[in-house]
Amino acid sequence: MTDKFISIEGIARRYPGAGGGTTTVFEDFWLSMARGEFGCVIGHSGCGKTTVLNILAGLDEPSEGTVIVDGQGIEGTSLDRAVIFQSHALLPWRTVLGNVAYAVSSKWRKWDRARVKAHAQRFIDLVGLTGSEHKHPSELSGGMKQRVGIARALSITPKIMLMDEPFSALDALTRGTLQDEVRRICLETGQTTFMITHDVDEAIFLADKIFLMTNGPGAVLAEIVENPLPKERGRIDLHRHPYYYALRNHIVDFLVSRSKSFAAEVTDHDPRHVPTVRPGLPDLMIASGTELHHQTSWPGLSRPSTSH
Amino acid sequence: MTLSLRFRAAIVSLALLGVFLGIWHLATRGGGATANMSPEYARLMGLTATQGKSAMPGPLDVGAKLWEHLKRPFYDNGPNDKGLGIQLAYSIGRVGLGYLIAVIVAIPLGFMIGMSPLISKALDPFIQVLKPISPLAWMPLALYTIKDSSISAIFVIFICSVWPMLLNTAFGVAGVRKEWINVARTLEVGTVRRAFTVILPAAAPTILTGMRISIGIAWLVIVAAEMLVGGTGIGYFVWNEWNNLSITNVIIAILLIGLVGMLLDQVLARFTRMVTFPE
Ligand SMILES: Nc1ncnc2c1ncn2[C@@H]1O[C@H](COP(=O)(O)OP(=O)(O)O)[C@@H](O)[C@H]1O
Ligand SMILES: [Mg+2]
Numbered sequence: 040m041t042d043k044f045i046s047i048e049g050i051a052r053r054y055p056g057a058g059g060g061t062t063t064v065f066e067d068f069w070l071s072m073a074r075g076e077f078g079c080v081i082g083h084s085g086c087g088k089t090t091v092l093n094i095l096a097g098l099d100e101p102s103e104g105t106v107i108v109d110g111q112g113i114e115g116t117s118l119d120r121a122v123i124f125q126s127h128a129l130l131p132w133r134t135v136l137g138n139v140a141y142a143v144s145s146k147w148r149k150w151d152r153a154r155v156k157a158h159a160q161r162f163i164d165l166v167g168l169t170g171s172e173h174k175h176p177s178e179l180s181g182g183m184k185q186r187v188g189i190a191r192a193l194s195i196t197p198k199i200m201l202m203d204e205p206f207s208a209l210d211a212l213t214r215g216t217l218q219d220e221v222r223r224i225c226l227e228t229g230q231t232t233f234m235i236t237h238d239v240d241e242a243i244f245l246a247d248k249i250f251l252m253t254n255g256p257g258a259v260l261a262e263i264v265e266n267p268l269p270k271e272r273g274r275i276d277l278h279r280h281p282y283y284y285a286l287r288n289h290i291v292d293f294l295v296s297r298s299k300s301f302a303a304e305v306t307d308h309d310p311r312h313v314p315t316v317r318p319g320l321p322d323l324m325i326a327s328g329t330e331l332h333h334q335t336s337w338p339g340l341s342r343p344s345t346s347h
Numbered sequence: 348m349t350l351s352l353r354f355r356a357a358i359v360s361l362a363l364l365g366v367f368l369g370i371w372h373l374a375t376r377g378g379g380a381t382a383n384m385s386p387e388y389a390r391l392m393g394l395t396a397t398q399g400k401s402a403m404p405g406p407l408d409v410g411a412k413l414w415e416h417l418k419r420p421f422y423d424n425g426p427n428d429k430g431l432g433i434q435l436a437y438s439i440g441r442v443g444l445g446y447l448i449a450v451i452v453a454i455p456l457g458f459m460i461g462m463s464p465l466i467s468k469a470l471d472p473f474i475q476v477l478k479p480i481s482p483l484a485w486m487p488l489a490l491y492t493i494k495d496s497s498i499s500a501i502f503v504i505f506i507c508s509v510w511p512m513l514l515n516t517a518f519g520v521a522g523v524r525k526e527w528i529n530v531a532r533t534l535e536v537g538t539v540r541r542a543f544t545v546i547l548p549a550a551a552p553t554i555l556t557g558m559r560i561s562i563g564i565a566w567l568v569i570v571a572a573e574m575l576v577g578g579t580g581i582g583y584f585v586w587n588e589w590n591n592l593s594i595t596n597v598i599i600a601i602l603l604i605g606l607v608g609m610l611l612d613q614v615l616a617r618f619t620r621m622v623t624f625p626e
Contacts, residue, residue, distance in 0.1 A: 128526035132624040145534035177625040
């Protein structure tokens with residue numbers, strides 16, 4: 040692997056289960072991402088996506104294993120890893136500016152008011168909330184609240200942005216606009232982003248890599264799907280791209296059937312070397328950690344094989 | 348005709364007051380039969396017996412007396428004859444001091460209880476036992492140990508106003524939304540700054556509700572406490588005027604106790620509104 044900016048190394052999370060035993064949400068879980076990448080995790084509800092994200096954020100601790108970010112094992116939360124919460128988690132007694140400024144002044148404690156304000160304002164402008172600085176969260180629509188959440192996360196210029204289903208509570212129109220916004224900002228700033236979603240199209244539009252998780256308990260990272268669509272892609276004409284349906288069908292197939300049967304069908308799954316697939320391309324498989332395997336067959340747009 | 352609800356309510360209130368004052372006036376007007384009694388007893392009973400006048404003062408008597416009091420609220424003719432303003436000031440001063448000490452103790456302690464499940468569990472039995480004790484039951488113990496009646500009254504105010512504040516603070520602090528705490532955690536906000544910038548504002552409405560309950564209880568208790576310890580204060584005034592058989596003054600005192608209690612409540616209500624945030 041080239042650059043492991045984020046490296047989740049063999050983490051497990053267990054909870055005390057009913058009747059004195061333990062429930063293992065997942066174990067021996069490995070995942071890595073390069074700097075500047077946008078990774079999306081897709082999996083059914085309850086498989087442990089939020090748990091992975093919270094461990095990455097430092098809000099939760101793994102029962103086993105470590106997480107390494109930028110060459111250092113993480114310990115607790117950090118200003119390097121900003122979280123955008125699903126419920127936006129704005130402080131309701133602060134204004135828009137107050138919420139963003141709270142983050143800014145937490146990162147740069149010596150800055151004076153004017154400097155904090157100017158910095159916060161820049162990020163409020165960036166997410167298109169100019170003019171609403173002095174409103175309280177209760178006066179904002181759901182989409183605007185989530186914009187404030189994004190501005191707050193971006194304002195501390197984190198190494199990684201962590202988003203837990205950030206748009207799932209929004210209507211389709213607002214969601215679309217915010218997806219455009221997030222993609223623009225991430226491309227402009229080269230932001231490394233780790234996001235949970237259950238919206239397949241959202242993942243296809245935003246992600247460079249899509250991580251597919253099987254159902255819990257005992258969930259595993261089944262495979263890594265590399266997005267074959269070009270970097271310059273528009274949300275509106277995404278579906279016109281020749282690889283779009285192959286990619287989408289692959290993910291939907293996984294969610295509908297393979298996420299359930301994976302554990303039974305794939306017996307030689309190596310959680311440390313999860314297979315990488317690029318649906319839609321001439322069946323081209325990148326086995327994790329090895330060179331590209333060009334296959335001579337040409338399945339074209341058909342569903343690619345993912346088994347070894 | 349669509350007068351605002353407020354205006355119509357005010358008219359009804361005034362009408363009710365008028366009816367009440369009217370009935371009161373008619374009921375105490377006098378003219379009842381003069382009892383047939385020995386002249387000595389009649390002299391003892393004063394006008395009540397000799398002129399058939401009711402012992403209960405009418406609204407006009409009370410009004411006139413109140414006007415007298417209002418004209419000179421701060422006169423001081425020795426221990427048993429002080430202006431109503433002075434007596435109220437003593438009471439408000441005691442309540443204020445006892446309440447302030449309660450705030451200083453209850454809010455930090457409530458914070459600790461709310462933040463630490465261990466402290467919460469450890470202190471719970473003590474609070475459960477101490478809370479239901481009538482504050483006046485402490486009075487003999489306070490008088491015995493403190494040996495000062497005025498400070499004992501302040502102690503009683505402290506002990507009665509501490510519980511609602513303590514419990515509400517603990518409840519408010521323990522109930523701060525996890526996601527707000529997580530925001531502070533991801534921003535690496537230290538414990539002290541977190542307490543002041545996240546937990547305090549989030550719990551403030553609950554804390555102030557407790558403070559509002561406390562001031563109400565404190566004002567209820569001060570009257571009884573001052574009746575017991577004597578000397579000064581509106582509670583003592585009520586008791587003293589009862590011994591003087593001046594029902595007029597007792598009624599005036601009752602009226603003022605109600606008004607001051609309402610004012611105290613309104614002040615706390617305003618503070619509560621100031622810290623309440625819409626979600
Ligand atoms: N505090 C807890 N105690 C016991 N089980 C928990 C706790 N928190 C989460 N879990 C379990 O962990 C699993 C993963 O949860 P989560 O990460 O929230 O899933 P997802 O975000 O993928 O929907 C769920 O099955 C849930 O029941
Ligand atoms: Mg979740």
